[in-house]
Amino acid sequence: MKLWTLLQSLGCSIAHEQPWIALGLAGNLNADNAVVAEAVETWLRTGGRAVDTALMYYNDEGLREGMRRFLVDFPDQQSNIFVSTKIPPEQMGFHGSLNAIKEAQSRILAENTALDCVLIHWPGRTWPKRDTDPPCVVDRGASHAGDWSLCRTESWAALQEAKALGLVKLIGVSNYELPHLEEMNSIPDILQVEFHPWWIRGDLLQWCRDRKVKLVAYSSLGGASSNWLEDPLLKELARQEHLTVAQLLLNWAVSQGVSVIPSARSKAHMQDNLHCCEKPLSAEILDAMSAPIAAQHRTIQPDPRWIHVPGVSASGFGGPVPPSHAHLNLFGAVERIHLGSLRKHCWEDDFRKPYPCCDPSFGVEGLSTCWDSGLSFMECCLPSSFSRFAIPLSAAKPQRSDRVDFVVVGAGSAGSLAASRIARSGFSVVLVESGGDGLSSKKVHPNPSLPEQFDHWFVHNVEWSLGEVIRTTQIIHGRGLGGSSSVNGRIYTRTPLPFAPSLVSAAYADVESELLFETDETVSDSWQQRILDAVVAAGVPHAPNASMLLKPSIGPVQKIAGCRNGGQLSAFHCAQRLEADIEILRHAHVNRVIFGGNKAVGVEIAGSKDSTEVLCNHGVVLSAGALQTPAILVRSGIGHPLDLRRLGIDMKVESQEVGANLQDHPYLPFRVRTKYTCATKGSLYAFYSNLTAQGGQQRVYELQLIPRCLESGGHQQTELKGYLILLRSMKGGRVVVRSTDPAEPPAVLNNPFAGDGGDAWLLLHGLREVYQRLKASLPGASFDPPSDSIMEDSLGGQYCAQHLGLWQHPMGSARIGPVLDNSLRVRGVEGLYVADASALPDWALAGHPDAAIRALGALVAQFATQDALRQNSCQAGCVV
Numbered sequence: 075m076k077l078w079t080l081l082q083s084l085g086c087s088i089a090h091e092q093p094w095i096a097l098g099l100a101g102n103l104n105a106d107n108a109v110v111a112e113a114v115e116t117w118l119r120t121g122g123r124a125v126d127t128a129l130m131y132y133n134d135e136g137l138r139e140g141m142r143r144f145l146v147d148f149p150d151q152q153s154n155i156f157v158s159t160k161i162p163p164e165q166m167g168f169h170g171s172l173n174a175i176k177e178a179q180s181r182i183l184a185e186n187t188a189l190d191c192v193l194i195h196w197p198g199r200t201w202p203k204r205d206t207d208p209p210c211v212v213d214r215g216a217s218h219a220g221d222w223s224l225c226r227t228e229s230w231a232a233l234q235e236a237k238a239l240g241l242v243k244l245i246g247v248s249n250y251e252l253p254h255l256e257e258m259n260s261i262p263d264i265l266q267v268e269f270h271p272w273w274i275r276g277d278l279l280q281w282c283r284d285r286k287v288k289l290v291a292y293s294s295l296g297g298a299s300s301n302w303l304e305d306p307l308l309k310e311l312a313r314q315e316h317l318t319v320a321q322l323l324l325n326w327a328v329s330q331g332v333s334v335i336p337s338a339r340s341k342a343h344m345q346d347n348l349h350c351c352e353k354p355l356s357a358e359i360l361d362a363m364s365a366p367i368a369a370q371h372r373t374i375q376p377d378p379r380w381i382h383v384p385g386v387s388a389s390g391f392g393g394p395v396p397p398s399h400a401h402l403n404l405f406g407a408v409e410r411i412h413l414g415s416l417r418k419h420c421w422e423d424d425f426r427k428p429y430p431c432c433d434p435s436f437g438v439e440g441l442s443t444c445w446d447s448g449l450s451f452m453e454c455c456l457p458s459s460f461s462r463f464a465i466p467l468s469a470a471k472p473q474r475s476d477r478v479d480f481v482v483v484g485a486g487s488a489g490s491l492a493a494s495r496i497a498r499s500g501f502s503v504v505l506v507e508s509g510g511d512g513l514s515s516k517k518v519h520p521n522p523s524l525p526e527q528f529d530h531w532f533v534h535n536v537e538w539s540l541g542e543v544i545r546t547t548q549i550i551h552g553r554g555l556g557g558s559s560s561v562n563g564r565i566y567t568r569t570p571l572p573f574a575p576s577l578v579s580a581a582y583a584d585v586e587s588e589l590l591f592e593t594d595e596t597v598s599d600s601w602q603q604r605i606l607d608a609v610v611a612a613g614v615p616h617a618p619n620a621s622m623l624l625k626p627s628i629g630p631v632q633k634i635a636g637c638r639n640g641g642q643l644s645a646f647h648c649a650q651r652l653e654a655d656i657e658i659l660r661h662a663h664v665n666r667v668i669f670g671g672n673k674a675v676g677v678e679i680a681g682s683k684d685s686t687e688v689l690c691n692h693g694v695v696l697s698a699g700a701l702q703t704p705a706i707l708v709r710s711g712i713g714h715p716l717d718l719r720r721l722g723i724d725m726k727v728e729s730q731e732v733g734a735n736l737q738d739h740p741y742l743p744f745r746v747r748t749k750y751t752c753a754t755k756g757s758l759y760a761f762y763s764n765l766t767a768q769g770g771q772q773r774v775y776e777l778q779l780i781p782r783c784l785e786s787g788g789h790q791q792t793e794l795k796g797y798l799i800l801l802r803s804m805k806g807g808r809v810v811v812r813s814t815d816p817a818e819p820p821a822v823l824n825n826p827f828a829g830d831g832g833d834a835w836l837l838l839h840g841l842r843e844v845y846q847r848l849k850a851s852l853p854g855a856s857f858d859p860p861s862d863s864i865m866e867d868s869l870g871g872q873y874c875a876q877h878l879g880l881w882q883h884p885m886g887s888a889r890i891g892p893v894l895d896n897s898l899r900v901r902g903v904e905g906l907y908v909a910d911a912s913a914l915p916d917w918a919l920a921g922h923p924d925a926a927i928r929a930l931g932a933l934v935a936q937f938a939t940q941d942a943l944r945q946n947s948c949q950a951g952c953v954v
Contacts, residue, residue, distance in 0.1 A: 096124035096156070096158070097336075099114075112140065114141060124156040126335040127158070127159050134182050159189065159193070163195065167225055191246065226254065246266065250267070252278065266289075266291075269327060290333045295324075317350070321346055480493075481506060482506065484557065485697075487927040488909045489505065489910070490649045490652065491928050493652065495939075506677060507658065549882065556646040559645040560646075565631050565633055566631075568622055571933075577933060581932040590636040594630035601851075601852060613626075620759050625761075626762040627760070645924075667696075667906060669710075694905065697908075698910065703888055711726030730892075736823075739776075739799050742838070749853075752784075752790035759778055760775075760777040777796070778795075803833050808823045809821070824880070883911070885923055887912040898933065899941075910927060914926060
């Protein structure tokens with residue numbers, strides 16, 4: 075018997091009880107009302123009768139239209155359709171909630187009838203980008219800015235009154251934890267939370283069972299961005315049950331007595347969902363799927379700073395694993411409002427909501443108040459003792475009166491390739507470099523704090539705060555000929571790029587034509603072989619060159635060994651005949667791009683006393699790096715309009731995402747002292763998603779294990795320097811120009827602990843997996859930090875706060891798409907190109923971006939010279 079028929083035979087009134095399977099409208103429908111209407115109509119015609127929505131999804135128009143189309147043919151089914159909606163945080167409070175209910179009625183129902191179910195969507199404001207607080211928070215003043223308890227109380231009272239008045243049939247809450255439920259002092263009809271095998275909420279499930287509350291699960295299939303449906307273990311379990319993986323997951327949830335609300339667009343998927351539970355799962359599979367796995371995690375992580383319950387510690391929040399998704403949670407207590415080193419006046423007076431403005435997601439995410447307030451975070455979010463590394467400007471200015479064809483700004487990995495390729499095409503080029511000759515010897519250890527190296531680096535201080543630990547760290551990138559390519563790790567990794575495959579392949583081939591490569595060998599009967607075998611046993615395949623694959627693998631990596639032309643080791647020195655083909659201006663720091671009408675015609679070089687200009691006929695290529703390129707664009711009038719207004723710069727092009735979307739690779743270091751005799755060869759690298767369960771096609775982590783010799787008791791033993799790197803951060807930072815002074819470096823907002831602390835938690839969880847494998851592989855090995863402290867949450871959290879760093883791969887701050895077109899041209903102007911790490915989209919982060927950055931240099935030369943040739947051929951008046 076089908077589940078739906080079974081429920082009806084048991085006397086379940088669809089209009090008065092939450093059905094077991096509903097269509098969720100928060101998934102992959104993208105708030106497109108036309109798509110929503112089609113999905114709802116298809117769902118109802120397929121046999122579904124329940125739909126889950128919310129006011130904050132903005133798709134009520136599509137829901138109403140989809141129901142209308144269905145009821146034209148089946149008017150007798152109107153009473154059987156069950157719709158659940160939710161009140162957003164912005165409308166919480168007694169009057170706000172009542173108004174929200176009336177708003178939902180008018181939007182969804184064809185006539186003024188009772189709503190089936192209304193839930194309070196969140197126990198408080200959930201993300202910084204939702205920054206409009208209701209009166210129940212605002213009216214209480216700054217001292218209660220993080221306390222939503224009154225809002226919850228008033229909203230619940232409003233729902234109870236609405237039910238008593240017959241406006242709503244069922245009422246409940248969503249995303250509430252046990253402290254929120256106990257605070258209510260009342261029993262809801264419905265509790266909706268995230269619930270799946272990776273986040274088993276046994277505590278909430280038992281609470282609901284004891285009180286006969288219906289538990290509704292969301293994210294049962296992981297969402298559009300997850301790879302759960304491809305999990306090999308789940309595929310095998312589903313095969314045994316003659317189900318799809320989606321049906322297996324839904325059946326598992328329903329078997330717990332939980333309703334599910336999966337999203338779906340196609341009729342086939344809807345039919346699969348409706349037929350998921352026609353037979354029960356076997357006891358063996360139920361047991362296998364119900365055992366909490368080590369990698370428990372949430373797909374939706376709210377920010378507990380805004381939803382705490384006064385007097386309740388963090389142990390009451392977060393579900394079956396120790397709470398790990400907020401600043402102070404890693405120390406075992408939810409902070410009320412953590413302001414880092416902010417001064418009191420920054421949040422007590424008119425500037426009452428500093429956290430959203432301090433978070434890197436301001437601006438592009440819609441927080442225009444942060445801009446309108448004059449970017450108060452410049453004072454309130456950066457440490458008062460911020461040490462600024464001023465960029466040295468040369469007193470000597472290059473004097474040039476003749477125009478060249480192209481100006482390339484920056485002689486790093488991309489700029490060196492771009493300049494040499496443009497020159498090879500017969501165009502004259504000036505390469506403008508802020509630094510001097512650069513660090514061209516791989517024997518020189520990069521240390522920006524050494525006075526003799528100061529001129530070789532851009533140094534940017536960044537403050538991080540986690541609980542009581544406040545650190546100032548640095549993001550650096552190279553100056554001088556070769557830039558960071560002079561002294562980086564030399565790992566060469568082909569990564570995807572958003573261009574035609576033939577173009578990308580040709581660009582990489584061009585780059586590699588100048589390079590010599592080397593690859594470490596795997597040493598048999600060694601620490602390396604023991605670890606390799608253990609990781610392979612965890613489902614990560616061995617590869618002789620792990621860095622060149624785009625899927626999980628473990629093995630040695632390919633490194634740049636030198637230049638084919640015999641030059642010193644850097645992109646600049648590998649570019650053949652570079653100094654002979656082009657003119658190089660050293661110690662020339664670019665202030666801004668010069669325009670003639672709408673076309674870039676040169677650059678202005680800043681000096682200690684005045685400035686000079688370098689002019690060109692065809693265009694300017696910016697390759698100054700992910701931190702300096704957006705600063706040059708802003709000083710040139712290309713950026714967020716409110717930012718330009720703050721700086722007093724006339725707007726050339728409104729480009730709101732200049733400086734936004736900054737990405738880097740956060741990492742945790744560790745050391746392992748082995749019993750093996752001294753070895754300095756045989757480094758090992760792994761790219762994988764997990765080590766505790768086989769499978770997983772995504773690359774989430776990179777593990778580096780690098781040996782060195784260590785004296786111990788008169789014997790030399792092998793110590794492994796380990797680094798666990800997160801290949802794709804969940805955080806986006808921002809580069810913000812402080813002033814129009816080109817000598818002042820921009821502010822860099824890039825805090826991996828901001829908001830939900832997800833990066834820190836992923837790294838801590840990943841390091842625990844690594845320790846488990848290494849302990850089993852290397853008997854007698856000792857660890858720093860000790861294994862016990864990593865496994866204990868509060869100590870592990872402190873280690874994250876004190877040692878988590880960035881891998882010095884800043885990128886994405888002027889990326890292809892919102893800022894650049896698919897030929898690396900800056901949108902809105904002519905003759906201006908960007909080719910450096912700032913152009914890379916976040917999905918191109920593969921752990922080692924140098925190869926991709928060099929490829930961008932080769933590509934931009936092709937795009938720019940093609941534009942110039944078309945322009946030359948059109949002098950007679952044709953349209954370029």
